[in-house]
Amino acid sequence: MTEYALHPGLVLIAGALVLPWLRGTVRSVAVVALPLLVLGLVWQVPDGPVWQLRFLDHTITPLQGDKLARLFATIFALMAAGGGLFALSQPSRVEVPAAFVYAGSAIGVALAGDLVTVFAFWELMAVGSTLVLWSQGGPASYRAARRYLMIHLLGGVLLFAGVTGHIVQTGDVAFARMALDSPAHWLILAGFLVNAGAPPLSAWLPDAYPEASWSGTVFLSAFTTKTAVYALIRGFPGTELLIWVGLFMVFYGIVYALLENDMRRILAYSIVNQVGFMIAGIGLGTEMALNGAAAHAFTHIIYKALLLMSAGSVLLMTGRRKCSELGGLFHTMPLTTTCGTIGALAISSFPLTSGFVSKSMVSQAAADGHLLTVWLLLTAASAGVFLHAGIKFPWFVFFQKDSGLRPAEPPASMRWAMLLFAFLCVALGVWFEPLYALLPYTVKYEPYTWAHVLTQLQLLLFSGLAFFVMLPYLKRTLTITLDTDWIWRRLLARLAHAMQRQMHRAGRAASRVAAQLGSAAQSVVVRQYGQEARLARTWPTRSMALWVLLLLLGYLLLYYV
Amino acid sequence: MHERTHWLDQPRNVKRLWRAFLVVLALTVLAEAVVQLHPHFAVESIFGFHAWFGFLACAAMIVVAKALALALKRPDSYYDDEVRDD
Numbered sequence: 001m002t003e004y005a006l007h008p009g010l011v012l013i014a015g016a017l018v019l020p021w022l023r024g025t026v027r028s029v030a031v032v033a034l035p036l037l038v039l040g041l042v043w044q045v046p047d048g049p050v051w052q053l054r055f056l057d058h059t060i061t062p063l064q065g066d067k068l069a070r071l072f073a074t075i076f077a078l079m080a081a082g083g084g085l086f087a088l089s090q091p092s093r094v095e096v097p098a099a100f101v102y103a104g105s106a107i108g109v110a111l112a113g114d115l116v117t118v119f120a121f122w123e124l125m126a127v128g129s130t131l132v133l134w135s136q137g138g139p140a141s142y143r144a145a146r147r148y149l150m151i152h153l154l155g156g157v158l159l160f161a162g163v164t165g166h167i168v169q170t171g172d173v174a175f176a177r178m179a180l181d182s183p184a185h186w187l188i189l190a191g192f193l194v195n196a197g198a199p200p201l202s203a204w205l206p207d208a209y210p211e212a213s214w215s216g217t218v219f220l221s222a223f224t225t226k227t228a229v230y231a232l233i234r235g236f237p238g239t240e241l242l243i244w245v246g247l248f249m250v251f252y253g254i255v256y257a258l259l260e261n262d263m264r265r266i267l268a269y270s271i272v273n274q275v276g277f278m279i280a281g282i283g284l285g286t287e288m289a290l291n292g293a294a295a296h297a298f299t300h301i302i303y304k305a306l307l308l309m310s311a312g313s314v315l316l317m318t319g320r321r322k323c324s325e326l327g328g329l330f331h332t333m334p335l336t337t338t339c340g341t342i343g344a345l346a347i348s349s350f351p352l353t354s355g356f357v358s359k360s361m362v363s364q365a366a367a368d369g370h371l372l373t374v375w376l377l378l379t380a381a382s383a384g385v386f387l388h389a390g391i392k393f394p395w396f397v398f399f400q401k402d403s404g405l406r407p408a409e410p411p412a413s414m415r416w417a418m419l420l421f422a423f424l425c426v427a428l429g430v431w432f433e434p435l436y437a438l439l440p441y442t443v444k445y446e447p448y449t450w451a452h453v454l455t456q457l458q459l460l461l462f463s464g465l466a467f468f469v470m471l472p473y474l475k476r477t478l479t480i481t482l483d484t485d486w487i488w489r490r491l492l493a494r495l496a497h498a499m500q501r502q503m504h505r506a507g508r509a510a511s512r513v514a515a516q517l518g519s520a521a522q523s524v525v526v527r528q529y530g531q532e533a534r535l536a537r538t539w540p541t542r543s544m545a546l547w548v549l550l551l552l553l554g555y556l557l558l559y560y561v
Numbered sequence: 562m563h564e565r566t567h568w569l570d571q572p573r574n575v576k577r578l579w580r581a582f583l584v585v586l587a588l589t590v591l592a593e594a595v596v597q598l599h600p601h602f603a604v605e606s607i608f609g610f611h612a613w614f615g616f617l618a619c620a621a622m623i624v625v626a627k628a629l630a631l632a633l634k635r636p637d638s639y640y641d642d643e644v645r646d647d
Contacts, residue, residue: 143643251622254622254626255622255625255626255629256626258622258623258626259626259629259630259634261637262637322637330567330569331567367601367602372602372604375601375602376604376614379611379614379615379618380614380615380618380621380622383614383615383616383618383619384618384619384622387619387622387623399569402570449599450596450597451596451597451598451599454589454592454593454596454598455598455610455611456611457589458589458590458609458611458612458615459611459612459614459615460615461582461585461586461589461612461615462586462611462612462613462615462616462619463615463616463618463619464582465582465586465616466615466616466619466620466623467619470619470620470623473623473627474623477634478636478637479630479634479635479636479637480634480635480636480637480639480640481629481630481633481634481635482633482634482635482639483633489640489643490640493643
């Protein structure tokens, strides 16, 4: 602990605890400057272990740097700054500090050198994110926060069991690559996958995130799933199972987003879709694929935040969140429309946007590995991204039929945050070399070839054609589509109620039986000992003497027999 | 009024946009004749592969989504009675 004594994640968390006491301009400056300071600190972390201390007979490394860790810590700090700027006019005094605790813990996971530290920050993330969700204040968000916390505590239990097992078996706490060769490693994988939004618990994400405030969802979209992506890149690269998990998530996200009516739930399903690409890349496991997954996590955080900022602006200015009630907002919200559309183009990997230079590396890795099925599915999914997020979101929110709403643009801080992130989406798409230089492995990939640009344009524009040709089938209705959260919101809830009722009934039956037994016993007692009963009668002395005589005779007889 | 005169509100302009879109679509396919593609898989060398594959993939996903909706669609007030349970 010399000149690098400051832990960027802990600085952000400590700053978050001071934030609620600041007011006015000081607070505004702090909200933006603190994450930028943390960003600077991230870049001070050198390669290798920095902090080491003894904990329960193990040497743990709470602060350790390498390229992968720095890449994720960088984007987390950047996201905290952008999200903080966007949330400057948020009246809740809890949300931004909670989001900074959340972001600081995500940075803590990225910079952790051992599994104990990973677990500790993992749980702190769950606390921070639940508070972000909670601070929205409504009853719906309160219930969503409870469900959210339940799932993440479950994930935490899985991770804790896995980490404990791993330490017992190997005696090593270091966070390094693991093979799926023991129950402990399966548990760790399961713990990571819960946070990544993988099946079967994926529904926690679209259930919870859209219930946060207009700025809260922007924070929530960034950290939990991408920390899981980071942990999987470090812990389980090249695990084939992840290819199929990722591909499932990709299509699950598309299909559910196509059916969704709530604009922020569309974007929440599309988070699962995008994380699916990353997880498939991690499953492929080559240097190209892992670079692709890491780069895609980086660009995704920015364009997804941008999309949710535009949706948050619409929510704040109109108070509406359903596509069926929105439309025609481009008339009075041109800036929000433009920024939302740039985010939509970036998520679709349009040439000259950030998605184009990141996602294509995953597809390229599948092609390099001659995996035709995986490549075809990834290509189909890329088309589907344009369909469900690239066009559907901006079309139904900003264009389509005119809803007659004429909201103003959001406050300046929100506009600046959107402009900044829109700029980053385009800048990373055009000047991609700095991003490529940050990736964990040397990049041997050139995104801008004529062939790549042309094939991508064909794919996307014809997906666009499919959208408009089939628009009647995509008409929004006031419906939701049941997801796996039905299991814990409905099935298990019903079962618990039924069980409660049964126990209540059984309890009543038991007390009835007890009452009957009691009265039966009472009547026996009354019959035997009550007034006039045989045992309570005063017996004449002579009959007593007779009985004693008989007893003594019986005794005498038994004695001699 | 500003919003009444927005150029996107006029059906004539929307029609023009559609025409421009179709021209661009055609161009992206025809450009295959000029641009040297580097097909990795045999299927990629079929003419206009990314165009028709993208279109069909999207159509298929919409059909699958609609089929899924038949079984899983519910009114969006479906979970509203949860409030009672608290």
